[in-house]
Amino acid sequence: MNHEHYMNLALLEAKKGMGHVAPNPMVGCIIVHNNQIIGRGYHTAYGLPHAEVEAIRSVTQPELLREATLYVTLEPCAHVGKTPPCANLIVEKEIPRVVIGTRDSFSLVNGKGIELLKSNGIEVIEDVLHTECRELNKRFFTFHEKKRPYVILKWAQTADGYMDKIREEDERGSFPISSLASRTLVHQWRTEEQGILVGPTTALNDDPNLTVRLVEGRNPLRIVVDEKGALPLELNLFNNDAKTLALIGNGVEPRYACELARLDTSGPIAWMKALYEANVQSVLVEGGQGILQSLIDANQWDEMRIFASPNEITRGLKAPQPKGKLVKQETVGTDQLFFYTNA
Numbered sequence: 001m002n003h004e005h006y007m008n009l010a011l012l013e014a015k016k017g018m019g020h021v022a023p024n025p026m027v028g029c030i031i032v033h034n035n036q037i038i039g040r041g042y043h044t045a046y047g048l049p050h051a052e053v054e055a056i057r058s059v060t061q062p063e064l065l066r067e068a069t070l071y072v073t074l075e076p077c078a079h080v081g082k083t084p085p086c087a088n089l090i091v092e093k094e095i096p097r098v099v100i101g102t103r104d105s106f107s108l109v110n111g112k113g114i115e116l117l118k119s120n121g122i123e124v125i126e127d128v129l130h131t132e133c134r135e136l137n138k139r140f141f142t143f144h145e146k147k148r149p150y151v152i153l154k155w156a157q158t159a160d161g162y163m164d165k166i167r168e169e170d171e172r173g174s175f176p177i178s179s180l181a182s183r184t185l186v187h188q189w190r191t192e193e194q195g196i197l198v199g200p201t202t203a204l205n206d207d208p209n210l211t212v213r214l215v216e217g218r219n220p221l222r223i224v225v226d227e228k229g230a231l232p233l234e235l236n237l238f239n240n241d242a243k244t245l246a247l248i249g250n251g252v253e254p255r256y257a258c259e260l261a262r263l264d265t266s267g268p269i270a271w272m273k274a275l276y277e278a279n280v281q282s283v284l285v286e287g288g289q290g291i292l293q294s295l296i297d298a299n300q301w302d303e304m305r306i307f308a309s310p311n312e313i314t315r316g317l318k319a320p321q322p323k324g325k326l327v328k329q330e331t332v333g334t335d336q337l338f339f340y341t342n343a
Contacts, residue, residue, distance in 0.1 A: 003099050006030050006037075006071045007129045010101070013042040013051065014073045014136055019217060020045045022194040023281045025104070025140040029055035030071040031095075033064045052076055052086040056093060065093045073101040073133045078113040087113040090122065097123040101133030106144050139194075139282040142302060148272035150282040151300055152193065153292055154186065155319055156307040156335070162316030163289060167205060174206045178307040181333030184214040186286075189305075191217030195245070195275070195283040198237075199225045199291035209236045210286070221245055223275070223283060225291060227266050229254035247274050268298040293320050304340035307332070 013028030021027075021043050029051035031039035038061065041054025049057075052072055059065060076086035076098070090098060098117055103126070104110060117124050134141060139150035156178035157163045165175050176183070190196055196210050203224050210222045219242035224231065229252035231237075237244050237258075244258040249266070261274040275283065285292060285301075295301050304322055325343035329336060 003071070003125065003128045006032055006069075007073070007099065007101055007133075009037070009040070010051075010071045010073050011129065011132060011136060013040055016042050017044060019192045022046065022139070023143070023279050025074055025137040027051040027072065027074045029073075031055050031059060031065070031068050032071065033068040038064055038068065047083075049083055050077065050086050053083070053089060056089065062093070065095050068095055069097040069099060070095050071099045071128075073136065075100050075102070075104040075109055075111070076113040076117070077104070077109050078116045079108040085113075085116075087116040090117060091120045095122065097125070099125045099128050101128055102126075102130050105141055138302070143276070143281045147276050148300065149195070149275050149280050150302050151272075151295060152189075152282070152284045152303045152305060153295060153301050153320075154189070154284055154286055154305045154307075155289075155292060156182065156309060157319035158309050158311055158313050158316070160312045160314065161319055162313050163287075163319040164205075164317040165313055166316055172205060172207055174208065177309050177311070178335050179309070179333030182307045182335045182337070185332055185337075187212050187214040188217070189284055190220050191215065193220055193282045193284045195221040195223045195280045197223040197225065197283045197285045197291070199288050200228075200231055201290060202286070202288035203231055203235055203237055205288075207236050208286075209239070209241060211241050219243075220284070221280065223247065223280070225271055226254065227263060228252060231256065233257075245278060245280075247271050268294045268300045272300050289317055289320065296320055296323060299342070302342050304338075306338045306340070308336040308338065310334055 010028040010030045014026040017026040024046050028042045039055040039059040041051050043051045078085050078087040142150040155163050190212050211219045222242050222244040225247045227249045229248050233256045238256040247261050250262050261278050263270045322340050324340040327341050328339040
């Protein structure tokens, strides 16, 4: 059997769960009998059945499972969480062979599912398209292995390297630099991450809503760093359009009412610790300059996505200097988009 072919199909299934399953991983499953696909499924949403369950349920001739091979992008779970253990179901259905893309590093699984399968006489083949399966769930693996969210830094800058104009005192409102096509793409990215984060200066100056308006999809959790609790209640971040989490210093009483995460200390390490404890698996950081630079300096980031506009403003707030490895460049509208990884 062509294990890589069927694992690729399982990966395609898994990707259908993008933006809906966090803090769970995206998982896809394909069931094959005599080189014919007899079942397929994916994890559709957090709290709903896992991919293996969906695939097994889709099989119209269950007796064929005793002669089938199950392909799954991530090690089947062996613990009781929101749903029963998938490894137990595979054993119960007497599926003789399981092909796995990568192990699950979550402490409650991490080899236990594989051991359960093997101890019940099931042949287990591991690490088929391992790199691709790890990449698919880079947010999940970063969260469990580094004990912090997967962090994507995003900003737009002019051709001469500025990310905002020089503002007059009390000047409020956004200052668009990138094209409409780029801004639409950012709204799509928002639907793919669990949270979107800004600092107090951006919250105050731009008064962003941080919701999805230019595309269809769910709104992410809005996160604002406000260590001093000084932001006013009237900001859009504190309206009812989406949920908001404020990262705020201990002993500080804010004027707004939203979910709070208390910080032991100040700075990016404390922010990441608070988000990890709040079970936020990934964040798209949209500013401001101080927040972005702090995360870069503390090496608390995984990707940079930078829009470069052809326009110039000659003076303004300088954008951070890109770091990491440039992995891709593309054109979006009138802008150039650069992707960096923290390699």
